[in-house]
Amino acid sequence: MVFRPVDCPALGVPNVSARSGRLNLALSNTCGHRCTARNAGDSPEPTGTDPRRKDSHMTTAEPADNALDLAARTLLSPEAYDGSETVNNAARLLRDQSPIHYVEHPDYNPVWVLTRHADVMEVEAHQKEWLQGGRPFLQTKHEIGRIERGEVPDVPVLIDHDGDQHRAYRAITQKWFTTRNLNRLSERITVLAKRAVDRMDEYGDTCDFAQDIAMHFPFETIMSLLGLPEADYPLLLDLSRRVLGSGPEEERLNPGSDEYGALIGELFMYFNNITEERQANPTEDLASVIANAELPDGTEMPLIDKIGYYTIFATAGHETTASSMSGGILALAQHPEQLQLLKDDPTPANIRTATDEILRWVTPLKHFCRYAAGDYTLGDHQFHTGDRVYMSYASANRDERTFDDPDTFDVTRKKASSHLAFGFGVHHCLGAELARIQIRALLTELIPRLDSIAINGTPEHIKAISVSGLKHLPIHYNLYTNQGD
Template identity: 45%
Template sequence: MSRTLTVHEAGLAVADPRAYADEERLHDALSLLRRESPVHRVEAPGYNPFWVITKHADVMEVERDNKLFLSAPRTLLSTAEVDELQRQQREQGMELRTLVHMDDPQHRVVRAIGADWFRPKAMRAMQERIDELARQYVDRMVELGGECDFVRQVAVHYPLYVILSLLGLPESDFPRMLKLTQELFGGQDEELRRGESAQEQMAALFDFFDYFNALTTARRREPTGDLASAIANARVDGEPLSDVDTASYYVIIATAGHDTTSATIAGGLHALIENPDQLRRLKDDPSLLPLATDEMIRWVTPVKEFMRTASADTEIRGVPIAEGEAVLLSYPSANRDEDVFTDPFRFDVGRDPNKHLAFGFGVHYCLGAALARMEIQALYRELLPRLDSIELAGTPRWTATTFVGGLKHLPVRYTLG
């Protein structure tokens, strides 16, 4: 397919949500850019211009130099219309400001608020609960009678329960959180989005804010020893976080904390179905599970991009980047870079080393990386010994997105012991 794709068309694909729902098209485009234009200027209709960075080494270089390349003000790829809405919200003090939007020194201070909840000691304390939930969802697959949509009936719920339990949210609110997350991350997908206009899509974010503002008030009045209480009562330089920054902290934990993991769990199962030799290999040698988990993460790469803005004139791979210009870091491309990964389009449950960048790199390395790995391993540690057979029962479908996503439907037929 790439033989008929021009470099210009490949660049446009990076800004097309539909390309991320068509893996062949996406990777043809990214492979072409890596070969012929690894630092490529994109001027896509409806978007402000940007440079797309497709090589693993260059993505690492940009992430490493967080003083030259800033997260603000253009953190994610959005349409020019959304960019303008966000500019207006920034002026009004109503802009979403999560950890991924912040730069140092603010980023370092705010990140520390939740860091202890994701350290190894805290993760070990959660292991029993995560293992219990993994058993429940594999048992649920048995109850479903040997056929299910693995995404909708298993993968989206299991990590949701983990992260919202960590926050301390009531189980009765979990369905609402799932719907809001899907609307927020699925704003470019016809099936998942709330509406077609930018205003309608931003409404999901404001619904999050309303919910979490009420939660902040409750936790400040009566702390309950959970992560939500730690965020609500955190102080920076002796002052509590603003309502917007507090709500933003909840949003990034509640959304990124489960949507990315569910995408990896579902995409990992699809990869095992499509590569039965690797499924047999993993079943025969469970000690490979940690390596297989990172291969699933590399293979799916649920976070598709972050953007950085140059704070001074510079260059990448000899290409001049002017102060104020934005660069898009393409993680799916970096994670299939032929210079780093041997046979990168082969799914290999024993891949070692595996220098994927799916969790980012540098100061913005994913806060919940250890938790995500623990959840994925727990589910497959429970599922694989009980799995006698599995096959597709329909056509898998991916989310149209340029930010976070993966499979939105995975119909499977299986026998479980």
């Protein structure tokens, strides 16, 4: 299974396709099946150079032959997202000189890389002209090959769908993520946030914030929402970390490997059992809603789609929120003057603004992909049916045309909420508000109790195609024993 985020940059997500009986996971590598235009025979997915480009002379085996090609390849490289300025410098060059840039890469099929905020917004706003097509993320040629040969499982998930099908599937759980409904969970989320800070206190004055704190809080929130037994948390957390590659390096699996397929099989069997149990004995939780879901025509949602829904929430559903929390703590440790601003005035309004700035700064989901359903003009560029674009959220959230001084971390930023960390349009992250509420809750509990914080070692970043975040964040800190001391 290749993970695709559940209609949500904040939720990160698994991909599944009943049509092909596959189950892939796009959080490491993604894009499981054919786009609508290609299914209709309008245009095959490009596999080599683009015949429409006069300067498209590079083959996928050749190295990048100019600075712009190298910059575009950098945005596609998981290793480049290492906390340095490599990605930001590459993105800035593309925004200034080639904001719509065609790139060929040895590992991936060709794409057009979009780096400006306005261009990404326009594509996301025109869902009829730009389709998910079952491949909302970048995916290696090797993985696509194994999927198409039926060698690895693939499960369809929410963000794979377009049009009426997407609306119907999203509507099944949408009310659970409204502000009104989530407010009813605020007390539980506050308890979990306090528990997270108390856990820091129990560790003494040092911890790995990414593994010891951030990994657990959002995970426990999602488990509470699903209504899954607490006794199952350790199993599901272990499976999630191994699936998403956020656990120990020695446990990382290639999404195209047999071992990875077996791991997905474990998740499939677990949620198949949950479905049977909730159908027999439904309760007031999200798992029961999914287990008993019906489509608009009154037919039952296919089991494979239910499994995709569960898996999105139980694995990727918490990963991007955890990444935002860890990235936010790293930013505050690196910018003590910004931490002091929050400590001096930790009002709900200031916490809200800081939360959006953290999301802009971290950008936990690197990109989404779209296919052109027909000819389309974007700026001065003419796209054709079947063309694929890579929308770089990492670049769009640092676009100086939208954000003043974008490479400065500013918890008082007035336009922070203009970020695209959750995407935009009909595929705007389903869990966006839940992610915000959790980050705010953590800051609300932590800031008044935090005397000081510093990095206590070398942070390690996750090497994944679609998600950005920290695998390890060693910190040293001092907490006040009680709030207000």
